[in-house]
Amino acid sequence: xxxxxxxxxxxxxxxxxxxxxxxxxxxxxxxxxxxxxxxxxxxxxxxxxxxxxxxxxxxxxxxxxxxxxxxxxxxxxxxxxxxxxxxxxxxxxxxxxxxxxxxxxxxxxxxxxxxxxxxxxxxxxxxxxxxxxxxxxxxxxxxxxxxxxxxxxxxxxxxxxxxxxxxxxxxxxxxxxxxxxxxxxxxxxxxxxxxxxxxxxxxxxxxxxxxxxxxxxxxxxxxxxxxxxxxxxxxxxxxxxxxxxxxxxxxxxxxxxxxxxxxxxxxxxxxxxxxxxxxxxxxxxxxxxxxxxxxxxxxxxxxxxxxxxxxxxxxxxxxxxxxxxxxxxxxxxxxxxxxxxxxxxxxxxxxxxxxxxxxxxxxxxxxxxxxxxxxxxxxxxxxxxxxxxxxxxxxxxxxxxxxxxxxxxxxxxxxxxxxxxxx
Ligand SMILES: NC(=O)C1=CN([C@@H]2O[C@H](COP(=O)(O)OP(=O)(O)OC[C@H]3O[C@@H](n4cnc5c(N)ncnc54)[C@H](O)[C@@H]3O)[C@@H](O)[C@H]2O)C=CC1
Ligand SMILES: O=C(O)CCC(=O)C(=O)O
Numbered sequence: 001x002x003x004x005x006x007x008x009x010x011x012x013x014x015x016x017x018x019x020x021x022x023x024x025x026x027x028x029x030x031x032x033x034x035x036x037x038x039x040x041x042x043x044x045x046x047x048x049x050x051x052x053x054x055x056x057x058x059x060x061x062x063x064x065x066x067x068x069x070x071x072x073x074x075x076x077x078x079x080x081x082x083x084x085x086x087x088x089x090x091x092x093x094x095x096x097x098x099x100x101x102x103x104x105x106x107x108x109x110x111x112x113x114x115x116x117x118x119x120x121x122x123x124x125x126x127x128x129x130x131x132x133x134x135x136x137x138x139x140x141x142x143x144x145x146x147x148x149x150x151x152x153x154x155x156x157x158x159x160x161x162x163x164x165x166x167x168x169x170x171x172x173x174x175x176x177x178x179x180x181x182x183x184x185x186x187x188x189x190x191x192x193x194x195x196x197x198x199x200x201x202x203x204x205x206x207x208x209x210x211x212x213x214x215x216x217x218x219x220x221x222x223x224x225x226x227x228x229x230x231x232x233x234x235x236x237x238x239x240x241x242x243x244x245x246x247x248x249x250x251x252x253x254x255x256x257x258x259x260x261x262x263x264x265x266x267x268x269x270x271x272x273x274x275x276x277x278x279x280x281x282x283x284x285x286x287x288x289x290x291x292x293x294x295x296x297x298x299x300x301x302x303x304x305x306x307x308x309x310x311x312x313x314x315x316x317x318x319x320x321x322x323x324x325x326x327x328x329x330x331x332x333x334x335x336x337x338x339x340x341x342x343x344x345x346x347x348x349x350x351x352x353x354x355x356x357x358x359x360x361x362x363x364x365x366x367x368x369x370x371x372x373x374x375x376x377x378x379x380x381x382x383x384x385x386x387x388x389x390x391x392x393x394x395x396x397x398x399x400x401x402x403x404x405x406x407x408x409x410x411x412x413x414x415x416x417x418x419x420x421x422x423x
Contacts, residue, residue: 050140074416078114081155088117102409147180192360200234202352227302229275255290300327
């Protein structure tokens with residue numbers, strides 16, 4: 001019986017939806033909102049499950065399961081990426097849509113949160129199979145998405161090519177060109193300068209601000225990054241360019257460590273489109289060993305539940321900045337905070353991506369395109385303000401940075417629900 005309870009508690013700890021609901025509840029309570037606001041915000045307002053038949057290259061038909069969750073549209077249309085991954089679940093997509101609402105609130109965008117996912121392994125699929133899957137997904141969800149309803153974007157194992165197929169499919173269904181349907185597109189199809197690197201730029205700004213608070217110079221600081229995809233690889237590059245020493249990086253297959261600093265430009269050149277690079281090396285360590293390396297700044301930039309109650313006591317970094325969504329469990333958040341480690345939570349640190357996605361959507365809507373410098377300057381302003389708002393909330397209300405970020409992120413949405421008369 002006791003063992004069962006232990007397993008149950010452990011499962012709950014790794015259930016990203018349950019742990020998000022706990023923090024949302026605490027945030028709303030601290031802000032003085034009644035229970036009915038929590039009842040509304042604890043789950044998405046809409047979740048669509050779709051079955052997508054795809055003709056495979058060998059002539060067979062395979063049926064894929066996909067989801068699109070729309071958390072709350074009181075502030076505006078919902079917005080968030082689409083993930084292609086074998087471990088995608090409905091509960092994960094729901095949690096990811098809630099995190100998108102919080103991110104949009106923290107960087108003050110006129111959106112609510114949405115998120116999508118397809119259970120598949122794109123690494124084992126051909127280019128044409130991926131195109132058919134992407135188009136099939138858009139046909140399946142077309143009724144509930146659109147430039148003024150719900151705007152998808154890239155996430156794990158999806159990229160600008162997939163966004164281009166999705167935009168083309170949506171435009172064909174609607175019978176007019178609809179660049180504002182999706183963001184993260186290639187530049188020639190109405191993509192924005194700076195979207196490709198936006199998530200990593202936003203994380204870099206948060207690292208810089210966090211380092212200032214701790215009196216840590218980025219020059220020579222030892223940085224470890226888990227994940228070498230869109231978020232992790234550009235982040236490693238930006239840290240390297242800022243004079244930091246990137247001593248560890250990883251992908252799904254393992255990790256590389258060099259206490260003298262890795263050759264990031266070489267690794268960037270050699271990584272594939274799925275963020276894989278470690279397979280080229282013989283001397284690797286595990287992802288778990290990577291997280292516990294001696295360093296100043298640790299950046300989980302891969303998947304959920306990587307820093308847990310089990311390994312949190314052994315984390316050596318003094319600053320942890322979450323580029324990934326949900327990499328740290330609630331128990332681990334408490335342990336890191338108690339140990340005096342400055343934790344910059346996902347809903348703040350990774351909000352650079354959706355911020356530049358918003359810029360892309362604005363440019364699509366007005367048909368006038370900005371320079372890279374304009375995008376960067378605007379992103380810088382938004383991220384610095386967001387960091388300071390969350391940091392100040394944590395200080396004045398004496399709460400940890402995750403709860404502070406939720407308090408900042410949930411406020412606008414709760415107010416919008418109230419003004420609309422929903423609660
Ligand atoms: N791409 C974007 O604009 C944004 C991404 N994020 C988050 O950042 C994280 C990474 O996303 P992207 O870089 O876009 O994905 P990606 O697909 O470009 O790269 C994912 C990286 O994580 C590694 N990985 C996958 N499974 C892993 C595992 N079980 N253990 C260790 N490493 C693993 C992959 O090998 C790859 O290096 C995700 O949590 C995503 O939701 C957050 C905000 C925006
Ligand atoms: O760019 C976007 O709209 C969303 C990016 C995303 O999925 C995320 O921040 O997790």
